[in-house]
């Protein structure tokens with residue numbers, strides 16, 4: 001059976017932890033989109049890790065971890081990430097990389113950085129991992145598939161075709177040095193040798209695995225609001241963050257995805273630019289939540305940037321959960337709110353004087369003002385609680401209020417960063 005774990009909001013909802021927990025029952029864990037531009041944080045018996053491209057099953061010896069065709073594959077980063085695990089005594093993971101995945105080229109990262117620099121204040125807040133130039137090239141049909149790394153003639157003729165355009169932009173527009181065919185060939189040979197041991201035919205492998213009744217987990221990066229089609233365009237990422245894309249980005253039939261867990265954090269946070277309706281504008285209050293948030297504060301797992309903080313947004317989450325097609329919600333980082341006397345929850349948006357519970361298109365989002373309902377806090381530390389009934393009443397009320405607003409059962413309540421800090425309802 002195929003399950004998916006995806007983000008209901010802006011990402012950083014604690015998907016890594018939920019995936020790591022669900023991975024315990026999985027035979028296969030798959031990354032199906034995105035690249036090394038975001039990170040999952042996982043805390044387990046080996047310590048605390050930030051994964052960027054590796055699937056969250058890498059800590060389990062019995063799990064096959066797959067990097068699917070939909071991923072932006074940064075080969076040196078993947079190799080470094082494997083090393084960062086083995087250096088800390090995690091056994092070498094079982095890993096398969098799709099022969100149809102495409103490779104993040106060194107110039108993708110350069111173009112990403114040069115463009116952000118050029119845009120200055122109007123930049124997208126990109127992590128400069130090359131993701132947008134990578135996906136642009138993929139869909140412009142000038143990307144490099146992993147399988148192509150093994151065909152020198154093909155590589156060379158492709159590079160010769162692509163370089164004049166890249167070099168024109170590099171030298172004329174960004175005023176940087178041009179690339180050479182030999183230089184790129186050498187880099188791609190290095191990439192080929194690094195990735196060769198892991199390359200496989202993923203969709204065939206998964207076809208067999210599904211037939212054999214294996215437990216398969218699709219692991220999403222970021223969340224609904226960052227989806228290029230359904231998110232807050234253009235402040236989105238460059239590949240689909242929706243569970244539905246899991247079928248495409250892994251190479252399985254869509255009807256095989258039976259169970260979709262949307263992860264939603266008990267408050268909001270967002271990185272990068274873009275409208276964020278329930279943002280906490282009082283900097284002292286935002287900073288307190290940021291410092292207490294997550295496990296060691298709300299700072300980007302990849303960039304270390306302070307995240308923007310907000311109250312829980314039922315409008316965005318209801319939309320986020322619906323677009324994911326969630327069958328259940330994992331509600332995370334609830335323990336962090338234990339210090340608050342009362343907790344505002346955004347229940348509607350006011351746009352041009354009218355209240356709505358439907359998440360708007362981006363030009364209208366810009367005008368949306370939050371409508372808050374304030375719920376009482378529970379003023380206790382709920383870490384360590386294992387049974388739902390043992391949570392304080394106000395805490396259960398908070399969960400049940402939000403469950404009703406978002407219209408999807410909250411099955412998991414996460415009350416701490418570790419794998420076993422979880423309440424299953």
Ligand code: GDP
Nearest residue numbers: 012013014015016040041294295333414416417
């Ligand atoms: P992801 O990209 O969705 O995996 O999100 P992050 O990597 O940003 O994870 C959010 C942070 O919250 C990480 O530091 C996790 O260890 C931490 N975390 C996850 N679940 C919980 C929880 O229930 N309580 C607390 N306090 N921290 C959590």
